[in-house]
Amino acid sequence: MKQDSDLRNNLKSIRTRLGMSQQDLANIASVTRQTISGVESGLYAPSVAITLRLAKALGCQVEDLFWLERDLPEIEAVLAKPVPNDQQLRVSVARVGGQWIAYPLIGKDAFRQDMIPADGEGTSQIGTNKVRVRLLDDNLDTLHxxxxxxxxxxxxxxxxxxxxxxxxxxxxxxxxxxxxxxxxxxxxxxxxxxxxxxxxxxxxxxxxxxxxxxxxxxxxxxxxxxxxxxxxxxxxxxxxxxxxxxxxxxxxxxxxxxxxxxxxxxxxxxxxxxxxxxxxxxxxxxxxxxxxxxxxxxxxxxxxxxxxxxxxxxxxxxxxxxxxxxxxxxxxxxxxxxxxxxxxxxxxxxxxxxxxxxxxxxxxxxxxxxxxxxxxx
Missing domain, CATH: 3.40.190.290 (D-Maltodextrin-Binding Protein; domain 2)
Structure with missing residues (x-):
């Protein structure tokens, strides 16, 4: 199947975490090594059958392996503190007083003892205190x-x-x-x-x-x-x-x-x-x-x-x-x-x-x- 520009996958990171080579996974999932390489590089969108075989071979859910980029919502939020113009940001997000607030995860604000997970990423807008945030999860209930x-x-x-x-x-x-x-x-x-x-x-x-x-x-x-x-x-x-x-x-x-x-x-x-x-x-x-x-x-x-x-x-x-x-x-x-x-x-x-x-x-x-x-x- 040809490339789908909106399809993203986590195949390589899961495979390498399990200590598998591309050939190892290909053998277990009954596909070619070239298929594994094409999927990992984003050049090949697998069929439903291959997707299911890959998930079974790796012991995970299909949703853990593949997702559509366009499925993730975007919101406009007010920055809680100034940041340099046009800077790519990791942010956490909350709804306060009827508007979205984005908290930049920069420097010490990115850590307690461990690093704080981000809710999304965005780029600060030149001349404003706002940021367009692409959320990393479609569960808005958590943010609300x-x-x-x-x-x-x-x-x-x-x-x-x-x-x-x-x-x-x-x-x-x-x-x-x-x-x-x-x-x-x-x-x-x-x-x-x-x-x-x-x-x-x-x-x-x-x-x-x-x-x-x-x-x-x-x-x-x-x-x-x-x-x-x-x-x-x-x-x-x-x-x-x-x-x-x-x-x-x-x-x-x-x-x-x-x-x-x-x-x-x-x-x-x-x-x-x-x-x-x-x-x-x-x-x-x-x-x-x-x-x-x-x-x-x-x-x-x-x-x-x-x-x-x-x-x-x-x-x-x-x-x-x-x-x-x-x-x-x-x-x-x-x-x-x-x-x-x-x-x-x-x-x-x-x-x-x-x-x-x-x-x-x-x-x-x-x-x-x-x-x-x-x-x-």
Whole structure:
């Protein structure tokens, strides 16, 4: 049969994974080696009979071997962050507020510990913030049932995995962002939920003043995920005998800091101001890292003597910890998203015992008020 330009196949990769040569497969499927070569190169579209014999010989489904390129849908999506013009992109996709949002999988955004699978590929359009995405799967239900959370709390991923276990039709996409970046992402329509832990010393309130300021009149609710201990991560055994931020300066300790907009940096600055210590008196104050994990690794590897993070992160990395403050970590959700079924299903799992157990064994979390609405703005 002549070539079909829309027909794609996975024959070579499956064959080589099984350790078969073209001749081995040809013998098992009762075809010629030239037939195998022609199919793999896309120069030959096999008959139904040959297709079935190939699938049987490889122990897989026909759909695993062959598909039609034109069957994959395309959508237009808004890019969640700027990218160079005319750049080919791997993206993940979600439906937020009635429009498709594409999240470029570039650099650290492409990884957690393993690489994140893409939902599609596309090329950024010159002069716009949009991208035409060719999806890699025709199952749009998954994308419609994707909930996007922007935040920096490592426990969000635990909550997400537990939720997907109870609601297999849901997918939770966790985009790492500091508190202010997460809030702005929510405001721009790039996330359903923003996680944050910012303290306002003027009002004595957590998060709410910042939400009112950034959302500027849009209605939202704040739901507590938990209260966590924040403080100084130290080398195991605390060899410098650090007990306060004053000790950091007195002992000539070197720190790593977090970026502007993060709750950890804001707490460090507020603590230094309270102790009347100039920022530039702290060695390493301008050495900025962008996650709790990066701070912990820097301290653990001896790159720095201390850094600001949480008790649970200290425990996970086997580090010393000096508590300085308890911060409430809230989930901020626009009211327009609250009635969406996927969001309701996700929030309902905050009361599940397994979620509580995961948080409790981490240490440093008070989840006595988990799931409570603490403010409406």
């Amino acid at each position: 049932n994707t909930i996007v959370i922007a935040g920096c709390a490592p426990v969000i991923s635990l909550w997400a995995r537990a939720t997907e276990r109870w609601h297999p039709q849901l997918r939770v996409q966790y985009n790492f962002a500091n508190s202010m970046a997460a809030l702005h992402s929510l405001c721009r329509g790039e996330a359903h939920i923003a996680g944050m832990h910012l303290y306002d010393p003027e009002t004595g309130e957590y998060n709410t003043p910042f939400v009112r300021d950034v959302l500027a009149g849009r209605e939202a609710v704040l739901i507590t995920l938990g209260v966590w201990e924040e403080g100084l991560l130290l080398k195991p055994g605390n060899p410098m005998g650090i007990r306060t931020v004053t000790d950091l300066v007195a002992g000539g300790a070197t720190i790593v800091n977090r970026e502007i907009g993060s709750g950890s940096r804001m707490l460090l600055e507020q603590t230094l101001q309270k102790e009347q210590i100039p920022f530039d008196a702290v060695q390493g104050f301008d050495n900025v890292l962008k996650s709790h994990q990066d701070v912990a690794q820097a301290v653990g590897l001896g790159i720095a003597d201390a850094g600001m993070s949480t008790a649970s992160v200290a425990t996970a990395f086997g580090l010393g910890f000096i508590p300085l403050h308890q911060s409430r970590y809230d989930l901020v959700i626009l009211k327009e998203y609250l009635e969406e079924a996927p969001v309701q299903q996700l929030l309902s799992t905050l009361g599940h015992r397994m979620v509580h157990s995961q948080f409790e064994i981490l240490g440093g979390y008070d989840i006595s008020k988990i799931g409570e609405v603490v403010a409406a703005v």
